Amino acid sequence: MNSLETVTDSLLQKAIQLRPFVGHTPLYPIKNIGDHDNVNIYAKMEWQQFGESVKARPAYRIIRDAIQSGKLTSDKSLLDASSGNTGIAYAHIGARLGIPVTLCLPENASEERKQILKALGVKLKLTPRGGGTDEAQKVARKMYEKHPEKYFYADQYSNPSNWEAHYDTTGIEILEQTNYEISHFIAGLGTTGTFTGTGKRLKEFDSDISLIGLQPDIAMHGLEGWKHLPTAQTPAIYDENMADATRAVSTEDAYELIKETARKEGLLLSPSSAANLLGALELADHIEEGTIVTIFPDDGNKYGEVFNQLF
Numbered sequence: 001m002n003s004l005e006t007v008t009d010s011l012l013q014k015a016i017q018l019r020p021f022v023g024h025t026p027l028y029p030i031k032n033i034g035d036h037d038n039v040n041i042y043a044k045m046e047w048q049q050f051g052e053s054v055k056a057r058p059a060y061r062i063i064r065d066a067i068q069s070g071k072l073t074s075d076k077s078l079l080d081a082s083s084g085n086t087g088i089a090y091a092h093i094g095a096r097l098g099i100p101v102t103l104c105l106p107e108n109a110s111e112e113r114k115q116i117l118k119a120l121g122v123k124l125k126l127t128p129r130g131g132g133t134d135e136a137q138k139v140a141r142k143m144y145e146k147h148p149e150k151y152f153y154a155d156q157y158s159n160p161s162n163w164e165a166h167y168d169t170t171g172i173e174i175l176e177q178t179n180y181e182i183s184h185f186i187a188g189l190g191t192t193g194t195f196t197g198t199g200k201r202l203k204e205f206d207s208d209i210s211l212i213g214l215q216p217d218i219a220m221h222g223l224e225g226w227k228h229l230p231t232a233q234t235p236a237i238y239d240e241n242m243a244d245a246t247r248a249v250s251t252e253d254a255y256e257l258i259k260e261t262a263r264k265e266g267l268l269l270s271p272s273s274a275a276n277l278l279g280a281l282e283l284a285d286h287i288e289e290g291t292i293v294t295i296f297p298d299d300g301n302k303y304g305e306v307f308n309q310l311f
Contacts, residue, residue: 011097018060025048026044027178028044028296039287039289042294043277044174050096052089052301053089054297054298055297059093061168066154072152077099077151078102078154080154081140083105083133084113087103102123102124105124106132106133116302125140156191157237159237162196163192165193166194166198182293184209185199185212186211187276188249188272192238193237196242213243217250218251219231222271224271225272247283249278254275268301272297273299
């Protein structure tokens, strides 16, 4: 074994040792919001893992797979575009493994996210706010094309490791935690990895499980990481035929639900988590019985600007 193979093997072993700290998040029952006698609503509390959001799952899988394939080596920096949470997950994992991280981030990402990324040693390339993550992807791709020897371009929007992470973990966890009685899975569409991977696993178990995708009701919305698919670039990993239905969610209504959830459930949710819950509650109004599961991608700790508006 040469020195490069030895270093790669050591890096992979470090990554494998981190695996128990990714995933395995609890399923939280919503009890005090809404009035649905024969419908149960649960949410995966995804901030309770290393990396502090749902994006820990794909970030870890992307890094592990890239190390295993030899695409990510100790002499390269991980490069990607992110609205925040995937970048933060990359940063946590990269710091643990000794992998430098460079991110293209829309300049209107929350200040808390920028501060966290800087604290974790990430090199930031801020991109125009009007272009969102679509513009950030273009910038990241150009950086990689200019210096392919310098970067591993993770490309989370096209990387199958993104959805495979959820297929192998989130979907299985939901089945086990609901005693295999889930009837509906509903979640927001951003990179679409959570919806795609979890949905594939659930449909394989029972094709009658309904998959409902959520997206903002307008193009200029306030849900970081979400895509308004009619006006945004559709991620390559997304299968448009997978969703049994797609519903629109109002940013304003999601923000109002943040306040209600804090006071009735004792949870301080992020806008994305509140939007997912809003979609689940509205779905529950339209079915007679069932078990609905959604995702709480992260909590409210990185959204000080939003909380200052609400409270």
